[in-house]
Amino acid sequence: MTTDIPKEMQRIVLASRPQGAPVAQNFRLERLPMPEIGAGEFLVRVIWLSLDPYMRGRMDDSKSYAASVPLDGVMEAGAVGQVIASNNAAFHPGDFVTGAFGWQTHAVSDGDMVRVLDPAAAPISTALGVLGMPGLTAYVGLNDHGRPKAGETLVVGAATGAVGSVVGQLAKAYGLRVVGVAGGAEKCAYAQEELGFDACLDHRAATDARALRANLAAACPDGVDIYFENVAGKTLEAVIPLMNVHGRIPLCGMISWYNGGAPGSGVTDGANLLPMVWRSILVNRLSVRGFIIFDHYDRFPAFVKEVSGLIRDGRVKYRESIAEGLENAPEAFIRMLEGGNFGKQLVRISPDPTR
Amino acid sequence: MTTDIPKEMQRIVLASRPQGAPVAQNFRLERLPMPEIGAGEFLVRVIWLSLDPYMRGRMDDSKSYAASVPLDGVMEAGAVGQVIASNNAAFHPGDFVTGAFGWQTHAVSDGDMVRVLDPAAAPISTALGVLGMPGLTAYVGLNDHGRPKAGETLVVGAATGAVGSVVGQLAKAYGLRVVGVAGGAEKCAYAQEELGFDACLDHRAATDARALRANLAAACPDGVDIYFENVAGKTLEAVIPLMNVHGRIPLCGMISWYNGGAPGSGVTDGANLLPMVWRSILVNRLSVRGFIIFDHYDRFPAFVKEVSGLIRDGRVKYRESIAEGLENAPEAFIRMLEGGNFGKQLVRISPDPTR
Numbered sequence: 208m209t210t211d212i213p214k215e216m217q218r219i220v221l222a223s224r225p226q227g228a229p230v231a232q233n234f235r236l237e238r239l240p241m242p243e244i245g246a247g248e249f250l251v252r253v254i255w256l257s258l259d260p261y262m263r264g265r266m267d268d269s270k271s272y273a274a275s276v277p278l279d280g281v282m283e284a285g286a287v288g289q290v291i292a293s294n295n296a297a298f299h300p301g302d303f304v305t306g307a308f309g310w311q312t313h314a315v316s317d318g319d320m321v322r323v324l325d326p327a328a329a330p331i332s333t334a335l336g337v338l339g340m341p342g343l344t345a346y347v348g349l350n351d352h353g354r355p356k357a358g359e360t361l362v363v364g365a366a367t368g369a370v371g372s373v374v375g376q377l378a379k380a381y382g383l384r385v386v387g388v389a390g391g392a393e394k395c396a397y398a399q400e401e402l403g404f405d406a407c408l409d410h411r412a413a414t415d416a417r418a419l420r421a422n423l424a425a426a427c428p429d430g431v432d433i434y435f436e437n438v439a440g441k442t443l444e445a446v447i448p449l450m451n452v453h454g455r456i457p458l459c460g461m462i463s464w465y466n467g468g469a470p471g472s473g474v475t476d477g478a479n480l481l482p483m484v485w486r487s488i489l490v491n492r493l494s495v496r497g498f499i500i501f502d503h504y505d506r507f508p509a510f511v512k513e514v515s516g517l518i519r520d521g522r523v524k525y526r527e528s529i530a531e532g533l534e535n536a537p538e539a540f541i542r543m544l545e546g547g548n549f550g551k552q553l554v555r556i557s558p559d560p561t562r
Numbered sequence: 563m564t565t566d567i568p569k570e571m572q573r574i575v576l577a578s579r580p581q582g583a584p585v586a587q588n589f590r591l592e593r594l595p596m597p598e599i600g601a602g603e604f605l606v607r608v609i610w611l612s613l614d615p616y617m618r619g620r621m622d623d624s625k626s627y628a629a630s631v632p633l634d635g636v637m638e639a640g641a642v643g644q645v646i647a648s649n650n651a652a653f654h655p656g657d658f659v660t661g662a663f664g665w666q667t668h669a670v671s672d673g674d675m676v677r678v679l680d681p682a683a684a685p686i687s688t689a690l691g692v693l694g695m696p697g698l699t700a701y702v703g704l705n706d707h708g709r710p711k712a713g714e715t716l717v718v719g720a721a722t723g724a725v726g727s728v729v730g731q732l733a734k735a736y737g738l739r740v741v742g743v744a745g746g747a748e749k750c751a752y753a754q755e756e757l758g759f760d761a762c763l764d765h766r767a768a769t770d771a772r773a774l775r776a777n778l779a780a781a782c783p784d785g786v787d788i789y790f791e792n793v794a795g796k797t798l799e800a801v802i803p804l805m806n807v808h809g810r811i812p813l814c815g816m817i818s819w820y821n822g823g824a825p826g827s828g829v830t831d832g833a834n835l836l837p838m839v840w841r842s843i844l845v846n847r848l849s850v851r852g853f854i855i856f857d858h859y860d861r862f863p864a865f866v867k868e869v870s871g872l873i874r875d876g877r878v879k880y881r882e883s884i885a886e887g888l889e890n891a892p893e894a895f896i897r898m899l900e901g902g903n904f905g906k907q908l909v910r911i912s913p914d915p916t917r
Binding site: 499 | 619816851
C-alpha cells in the first residue's frame with residue numbers, strides 16, 4: 208500500500224492546568240512538520256480518538272496512578288488508526304491498530320502496547336469502547352471485584368456510558384436485577400428499552416440525593432448487592448444506605464468529583480457523608496475495592512472472547528457519541544465531563560475506510 | 563459444690579437512648595428476686611463484665627448488624643462467671659464459663675453460645691480480651707483482610723486498646739513495621755516500650771488531622787500498607803493520603819464517630835473527606851473491608867492456638883483496665899468511649915476466686 212503522507216500534522220497539548228472544570232483555554236492546537244520514522248518505528252494516521260473521564264486526572268499535577276500530562280505536552284488518549292509507513296516488520300502499512308496515540312492526527316510508534324485489529328471481527332472503533340479499555344473495566348470490575356450471583360441486584364451510574372452500559376448488560380446476562388442511574392429521560396429510556404436494564408433513574412429529575420435514594424429504594428425492593436462505582440457524588444450518597452449485607456463496591460471512577468468544585472460536590476449530607484459510608488461498610492460488612500484497568504490487561508483475552516460473543520448474540524449493545532475533527536476534541540471532552548455524551552465518546556480524526 | 567445463692571440480683575437496663583455521648587441517666591440499676599432455673603438451665607454468678615465500643619451502637623434504635631437493646635432491656639455484654647446451680651449436664655456448679663450474660667450480677671442460661679474455660683490455661687478474664695472477641699477481631703482482621711507481609715508497614719489506632727494492642731503485637735510477630743496512634747503520652751510509651759511497637763503517636767498532641775499526618779508520615783517512611791481501622795475520625799483522615807498502592811483497610815470499628823456530634827466529628831477536611839478517601843481507594847487500588855466478628859467464630863480455634871502460644875512466649879502482652887462493681891459500669895463505659903481506659907476495659911462484678 209502506498210499513501211501520500213501529508214507534510215504537516217496537528218496535535219492538542221495541555222496549555223494550562225484547569226481550576227475545576229476544564230475550559231477551552233486549557234488546550235492548544237498545534238501544527239508541526241510530519242515526523243520521520245526511525246528504525247523499528249511506524250507512522251499511524253489516527254482515525255478514532257477515545258475520550259475518557261480518567262483524562263481529567265492527568266490534567267492535574269497531583270499524585271495519581273499515572274504521571275500527569277506535562278504542560279505543553281500532548282494530551283494522552285487511546286486511539287485507533289491505520290499504519291501509513293513502517294520500519295517495523297510486525298506492523299504493515301494498511302494495518303488497523305490501537306494504542307495510546309494521544310490527541311493528534313498522526314503518531315510515531317515503536318509498537319509497544321500497540322495491538323493490530325481485525326476489521327472483519329468487529330468495527331474498529333469498538334477497540335476503544337465495548338471491546339476496549341472501558342469494556343474491560345466493566346468486565347473486570349463486575350466479575351473479579353463484584354462477584355455477581357444470579358438473583359442479586361446491581362446498581363450502576365453513568366448507565367449509558369462506555370463502562371456502565373457494559374456493566375449493566377453483562378449483569379443482565381448473568382441473571383441479576385440491574386438498575387441504572389443516568390442523566391436525562393432519553394438516556395434512561397435507552398437503558399431500559401435498548402440495553403434491557405430493569406430500571407433506570409434520572410438523577411437530574413431527583414432534587415437531591417435523598418430524592419434519588421427514594422427512587423432507588425423503590426427500584427431495588429431487595430436492596431443492593433453490588434454498586435458499581437464510577438460516578439460517586441449524589442448517586443453514591445443515594446445508594447449507600449440501600450446496600451445489603453456482604454455487598455460489594457468495585458470502584459473505578461468518580462466522575463462527579465473529578466472537577467472538584469464545592470466541598471463534597473453534589474452531595475446533600477456534606478461532612479456526615481464519610482461517617483455514613485464508613486458505617487455502612489462496617490454494619491453491612493461491605494467490600495470496597497479500587498481498581499485501575501492497567502493492572503488487569505491479563506484478563507483481556509477472556510474478556511474479548513466472552514463479550515464479543517455477547518455482542519454477536521445481541522445481548523450486549525453499544526452506542527457511540529461522535530465528535531468530528533481533532534479541533535473539536537476539547538469541547539467534546541468538556542461536554543462529556545458534564546454528562547453531555549450519550550454512549551462511548553469518540554472523536555473522528557480522519558475517515559474510517561471500514562465504515 | 564454448694565453455694566449460698568443470694569435472694570436478690572442486680573442488673574443495669576437501658577433507661578433512655580443517648581443523644582450523642584451516653585450519660586448516666588441513660589442507664590438504670592434494678593434489683594430483682596433471683597430467678598429460678600428451669601429444665602436444662604443453669605445459673606451463673608458473673609465475675610467479669612466486658613465493656614466494648616460496639617455496645618454504643620446497640621443503644622441506638624437505627625438499623626445495625628444486631629438488634630438494638632430495647633428500652634428497659636438489660637444492656638448486652640460478654641462476661642465471665644461461675645456456674646452456681648445447674649439443671650444442665652454440660653455445665654456443672656463451679657465451672658468457669660463465658661457467654662453473653664449482660665450487665666448483671668447473675669444470669670440464667672441454657673448453654674447456647676456459652677463456653678467452659680480452663681483457668682489453668684489462662685486467667686479467666688482473658689476470655690473477654692486478648693483470648694476473646696477483641697483478640698479474635700484483631701486476628702481475623704489482620705490475617706484474613708489485612709493479608710500482612712513481612713517488611714510492610716501497619717498503622718493501628720486505639721493502639722493500647724483490647725483490639726489495637728493485639729493487632730500491633732501480631733503484626734510485629736509477622737515482621738511488619740508497626741505504628742500505633744493512641745491518646746496520651748503514657749499510652750504511647752506503653753505501646754513502644756511494653757508492646758514493642760516501632761512508634762506510637764499521640765493524637766491528642768496533634769492539633770488537627772494534618773499535624774497528625776505529618777507525624778505519621780515521618781514514622782512511616784515507606785508509606786502505609788495496612789491501616790487497621792477501629793477509630794476513624796482524625797486518625798483516618800491523617801492516614802489516608804499515606805496509603806501505598808494495593809493497601810488494605812480492614813474496618814471493624816469507628817469509635818470516634820459512635821457518639822455522633824458535630825458533622826464529620828473530629829476531622830479537618832469536612833465535606834471534602836469522602837472525596838479524598840474515595841480518590842485514594844481508586845488511585846491506590848485500596849481494598850476496604852468491613853467485618854463483624856460474629857461472622858468469624860469458625861476462626862476461633864486457630865486464633866486461640868496461635869495467640870495463646872504468643873502469650874506464653876511473651877510476644878503478646880495485655881493490660882486490663884478494671885472498674886469495680888456493677889453500679890460503676892455506666893461510668894466506666896462512658897469514660898471508655900472518650901478513651902479514658904488503658905487496656906481492655908473490664909468491670910469486676912464479684913470476686914475472681916482464681917486471682
